[in-house]
Amino acid sequence: MSETSVSQATLLYRLQTFDLGIAQRLARLQEIETVLGQDETVRKARQRFEAADSALTPWQARVRDLDLEIKSLTQKIQQTDRSLYSGKITNPKELQDMQEDIASLKRRQSQLEDELLEAMMKSEEGQAAVAEAQRQLNDAQAAWAGSQVDLLDEKQRLEKEVADWQAQRQQAAAAVDPASLSRYEALRPKKRGQAVALLKGDSCVMCGVEQTSRIAQQVRQGTQLVYCESCGRILATP
Ligand SMILES: [Zn+2]
Numbered sequence: 001m002s003e004t005s006v007s008q009a010t011l012l013y014r015l016q017t018f019d020l021g022i023a024q025r026l027a028r029l030q031e032i033e034t035v036l037g038q039d040e041t042v043r044k045a046r047q048r049f050e051a052a053d054s055a056l057t058p059w060q061a062r063v064r065d066l067d068l069e070i071k072s073l074t075q076k077i078q079q080t081d082r083s084l085y086s087g088k089i090t091n092p093k094e095l096q097d098m099q100e101d102i103a104s105l106k107r108r109q110s111q112l113e114d115e116l117l118e119a120m121m122k123s124e125e126g127q128a129a130v131a132e133a134q135r136q137l138n139d140a141q142a143a144w145a146g147s148q149v150d151l152l153d154e155k156q157r158l159e160k161e162v163a164d165w166q167a168q169r170q171q172a173a174a175a176v177d178p179a180s181l182s183r184y185e186a187l188r189p190k191k192r193g194q195a196v197a198l199l200k201g202d203s204c205v206m207c208g209v210e211q212t213s214r215i216a217q218q219v220r221q222g223t224q225l226v227y228c229e230s231c232g233r234i235l236a237t238p
Contacts, residue, residue: 007222008180009236013196015176015184018169023193025158025165032155036148045140049133056126063123066116070109077105180225184234197233207231 083089084098173181187195197206202216209230211219218226219235226235 007236008176009196009219009222009225009234010238011172011176012180012184012225012234013198013236013238015169015172015181016194016196018165018172019188020193022162022165022169025162029155029158029162032151032158036151036155039140039144042137042140042144045133045137049130049137052126052129052133056123056130059119059123059126062119063116066112066119070112070116073105073109073112077102077109080105183225187232187234191231191233195234196236197228197231198238199235204228204231204233204235206233211235 080098080102084095084102089095089098176184184195194206197204199205199211199216199219201210202213203210207228207230209228211229215226215229215235218224220237222237227233228235
């Protein structure tokens with residue numbers, strides 16, 4: 001079958017294949033544009049990391065404070081101890097007071113050591129949580145960088161395909177007579193891009209409605225544009 005004997009409807013159907021393919025790729029390109037530059041997962045992972053870090057900081061400060069306090073207390077106990085056994089103080093009341101002081105300082109020391117132990121445990125837990133959050137943040141960033149590369153590859157591929165398809169579309173459109181083309185263009189937006197439907201048996205593929213044998217025959221003859229009785233699309237044979 002030579003190209004001139006192909007019906008206008010068939011030519012329009014071929015044109016529509018390009019138009020649909022181009023529209024599909026343009027829609028995906030728009031999606032990619034939206035996704036590129038967004039990093040929701042990374043943003044959330046960073047938030048969790050910052051929260052874990054903030055929770056850890058006061059415990060680390062508490063460990064340092066308690067450590068200092070215990071050291072100064074230990075010094076005080078040693079000093080009092082030395083004075084007590086220096087032999088310089090002989091007053092029994094004074095000696096008893098010093099012994100009581102030492103006992104009281106030691107009780108305080110023991111209390112602070114318990115607190116330090118708890119703060120160290122909290123600090124260690126906090127450090128583990130920060131390390132885990134850091135690991136998750138790194139993973140999210142790596143995945144994001146990877147997805148960016150994949151998306152950029154896909155974008156390039158789609159842009160090339162769209163350019164190729166548009167060139168072929170132009171050729172397909174040039175093969176259609178202007179009157180048929182303008183009827184197709186007018187119908188396209190009303191049918192969500194599907195202005196042409198194939199006839200399968202005697203039925204319209206798009207809406208499934210069986211056509212009268214006269215209409216089906218006209219479609220097969222291909223001498224004029226024939227519309228589906230039900231959905232109004234141009235009927236074509238492949
Ligand atoms: Zn139909």
